[in-house]
Amino acid sequence: ALGDVCQSMHLFNGKGYVVVNNSHKVVVVDPSTFVATATITGFDSPRYFLPVSNSKAYVTDLHANSIAVVDLASNTITGSIHCPGWTEELVLAYGKAYVTNETRDKVYVIDTSSDQLTDSITISMGGNSIVADANGKLWVMCAGASSALYRIDPVSEQVEGSFTFPNSSDS
Numbered sequence: 001a002l003g004d005v006c007q008s009m010h011l012f013n014g015k016g017y018v019v020v021n022n023s024h025k026v027v028v029v030d031p032s033t034f035v036a037t038a039t040i041t042g043f044d045s046p047r048y049f050l051p052v053s054n055s056k057a058y059v060t061d062l063h064a065n066s067i068a069v070v071d072l073a074s075n076t077i078t079g080s081i082h083c084p085g086w087t088e089e090l091v092l093a094y095g096k097a098y099v100t101n102e103t104r105d106k107v108y109v110i111d112t113s114s115d116q117l118t119d120s121i122t123i124s125m126g127g128n129s130i131v132a133d134a135n136g137k138l139w140v141m142c143a144g145a146s147s148a149l150y151r152i153d154p155v156s157e158q159v160e161g162s163f164t165f166p167n168s169s170d171s
Helices: none
Strands: 006-012 015-020 025-029 036-041 046-051 056-061 066-071 076-082 087-093 096-101 106-111 116-122 127-132 138-142 148-153 158-164
Touching: 006 046, 015 046, 025 046, 046 087, 056 096, 066 087, 076 116, 106 127, 116 158
Parallel strands: 087 127
Antiparallel strands: 006 015, 015 025, 025 036, 046 056, 056 066, 056 087, 066 076, 087 096, 096 106, 096 127, 106 116, 127 138, 138 148, 148 158
């Protein structure tokens, strides 16, 4: 049994990393058999998992006001990166992790070589989803009072465009 609320899963280097939110853990599984090979514990309310190197991953969190740094060899939390608010999805681009935040109007920028929060990019509140496109641009979706989709250039760390959506009460 995995536990309560399987939030997300990430496949990396022949392993599946299953983030189990309410059970405060990440279960490492063999993706062919789904047999658990390890359990990473010590999270508050984990959300998403992102490998940032062959030996290290980040795990976002609903309540911790930080991102956990995980050693993939020992399957342990080895540190944390202070990020105020509910951190959600994240993506890797140009040696940096870009992290959405549901409760702040920021996308956090983390230098993955030093595990330091180095900058933030202002968007609207409710950033919850992020992807990199085929051209290396980042797309961030915000839901909330001001629903919008943002295109960010990760090289300049600037918003290049935004598309707002009417609220359901506006239609």
